[in-house]
Amino acid sequence: MSRLDSHLETALARIGQAGQRRHLRASALSPNGRIVRNGRELVDFSSNDYLGLARHPLLIERAREWTARDGAGSGASRLVTGTSDAHLALEAKIAAFKHTEAALVFASGWQANTAMIPALLTAMPGAAVFCDRLIHASMHAGLAMAGVRQHRFRHNDLDHLEALLADKGVNAPARLILTESVFSMDGDRADMARLCDIAERHDAVLYVDEAHATGVLGPQGRGLCAHVPGRVDVTMGTFSKALGGFGAYVTGSQVLIDYLVNTASGFVFTTAPPPAVLGAIDAALDLIPGMDAERAHLATLGKRLRDGLAALGIDHGASSTQIVPAMVGTEADALALSARLEAAGLLASAIRPPTVPPGTSRLRIALRATHGEADIDALLGAIGGAR
Template sequence: MEWIEDELQKLVDRSLNRSLQISSTVFDRQGYVLRGQKTLLDLSSNDYLGLARHPAIADAMAQALLAEGAGSGASRLITGNRPPYSRLEDALAAWQQSEAALVFANGYMANLGVIQALAGRGDVVFSDRLNHASIVDGIGLSRAEHVRYRHNDTEHLRRLLHKHRDARRKLIVTDAVFSMNGDQAPLAELVALKREYGAILMVDEAHSGGVYGARGEGLCHALGLQGGVDVHVGTFSKAFGVYGAYVSGSRTLIRLLVNKARPIIYSTAPPPSVIAGITEALKLVQTECQRRERLAASSRQFRSTLRVAGFQVGPGDSPIVPVIVGDNATALRFSSALESEGIAAVAVRPPTVPEGTARIRFSLSAAHNPDDLADAARRIEQVAVRLGVLAP
C-alpha cells in the first residue's frame, strides 16, 4: 500500500490536499459557524434561506423521531415506505405543478438513479462541461455515450445534437444554477433544442430551488419554462436546510424510476424524521417569501461591492459569488487569511473546478446581517490587496 503515500504527497505538492475540519453551530448567531475556539462569519454554507436551524423544522423532526423511531428499517419497495413519504411526494408534485414526484436520499443518488434509468448503451447524454460531479458519474454508470458541450454554448450543443441525431435516445442534462460559478443555464434555448431534436431535458435545480420562483419552485418556474422540462431534480440540503432530494415529472417517469432507479431499489428509505423535516421546510419555502427577497438583496449588494473593489466576479444574480484567483496555493492562502479575519470562505480547487481556476466561492444566506456582509466585503478586499490578488 506504499503507493497511497505517494499519491497523497502528489496532492500536497500541487496544493490539492484536503482534510476534514470540524465546524460547530453557533446557536445565538445565525449565519456564523464555530471552528476551534473562533466564531466565523459563514460564507461557505449552502443554507441559502437560513432554514437549517428553524425551530419548526427541528420540532417536526423531533416529534417524528419519537413517533416513528430512528430509521425506516428497509427500502421503500420492501417495508420502508411509510405514509409520510407519499404525503410529501404529493405536496412536492403540487408545488412543482407536475403529475408526480419521488424522494431520494440525496441529490447525488437522485442524479445517478435518474440518468441510469433513462439512458444506456446506444443512447447519448449531452452534458454541460461544468455540470456537477453527480451528473458526470451518473452518465458514466449509465454506459451511454457521454458528449460534453462547452459551458452554456447552445450552438455547440446544436452541432452535437445534429451529429448524433440518429441515436436511440438523446438526453440533455444541465444544472440550472452552476454550483461553482453561480451563473444560470440558458434554459429557454435548451427547451427549444430538446423539442427540435426530440431529446429529453433534465434540469438539476439543486442551487436554484427555494431561491427562485414565486414560491421557491426554482429557476424553470421563474422563467415560465417548467412545461418544457421533462425531468426536474431538486435537493433539500441547500435552501430547504434539511437533507435529501426529489425528482418530479410525469407519472410515467416516476413509475419508471420506482422500477429502475437503483438508489431507490437498493437503498434503505430515508429516516421518517428527515421526511418530517422536509415536509415542514416545504411549507416555509413557499410561505416565507421575505427570506428569498432578503437573500436576493444581499446577493446584489455583495456582488456589487466586490466588483467596485476590483474583483472579477462571475455573472449572475445567485447567492453563489465566486472570486477566481487562479493557482491553488494562492487560493489556500486567501482562504486561510480570511479565516484569520473571522470569515469562513473555503478555497475551491481542481478537480471541482478546471485547472487554473481555483477560487474562493462565497455563498450567501438570508440569515446574514447586511452590516456583517458589508464589513466582510471590506475585509475581503484588504486581504486580497495584502496577498497581491488585488492591486493596491
C-alpha cells in the same frame, strides 16, 4: 502500515504535491449566519443553508415529532417495508409544490443523479448524451456508471449545444441533455426557455438539476423550471441546501416515477429515508412558499457583493444568484486568501481543481438570508485589505 496503505500514501502525496490535499474540519452552524470552528465564531460564507432553515425551530420540532411518532429508522428499502404513509404524503406534497404529476424522494442528491442517469439511459439505448461541461460531479458519476460517451458543450453556450445536437445527435435513436439550472460553483443560471426550445426542436429529453435553485429562485422558491411549466422531462433537486435538511427529490410524469421505482438502483437497493429526515423536509415545504422576503434579501445581498467585488477588480464571472465566486486563479492564492479571511473572522472556503477547472480556483461565496449588509461589507473590506 498495511499493504494498501503504502499505495494510498503515494496517491495522497501526489494530491498534496498538486496543492489539492483536503482535510476534514469540524464546524457547527449557528442560526444567525455564523459558524463555529475551533471554538471561534465566524461569519459563514461557505454553507448552502441559504435560507437559514437548517436551525429553524419548525424543522427541528417536526423532525423530533416524526421520530417520536414513527421511530429513528425506516426498517427497509422502499419496495420492501420501508414505504410509510409519510413517504407517500410527502411525495404528493413535493409534486404539488413543483406543479408536476409525481415526485420521488431519494436519500441524497448524489444518490439521485447516480441512480437515475444510468436507469434512464437503459431505457434509451444508443442515446447521444449532451451535457454542460460544468455539471455536478454526481451527474458525471451517473454517466460514468452508465458507460456512455458524453458530448460536453461549453458552459451555458447553447449555440454550441445546438451545433453538437445537429452533428452528433442527428443519427442517434434518442438524445438526452443534462444541465443545472443554477451552477453550484459559479452561481450563474441556465437559460431555461431556450434550453426547452432546443430540446423540443431536437426531440431531446431534458434533465435539470435544481439543487441550488430550489427554495431560492422561481415563483415561491419552486426553482427555475417553474418558469417553463411542463417542458422539462426530469427535474431533480436536494433538500440539503436551501431546504435546510437532507435528501433529494425528482419530479416529472407518473410514468417517470413508476420507471425509477422499478429500475433506479440507488432507490431500489437502499434503506428508505427515516422519519426525522422526512419531518424536516415536510416543515421546510410549509415554510418555503412564504419566504419571498428572504429571497428578495438574498438577491439584494448578491448584488451588493458583486458590485463590491467589481469595485475591487475581482472577477465574479456571470453570477446572478446567492452563489458568488471571487475568482483568484491559483490554488495557492485561493488558499492564502481564504486563510487570511478566516483569521479576520470570515469563512469563505477556497474551491480548487478538480472541483473547478484548473486556473479558476476561487472563493465560493454562498450567501445566507441570515446575513446582513454589514456582513457583506466586512467581507469586501477584508478581501480588499488582503490583496
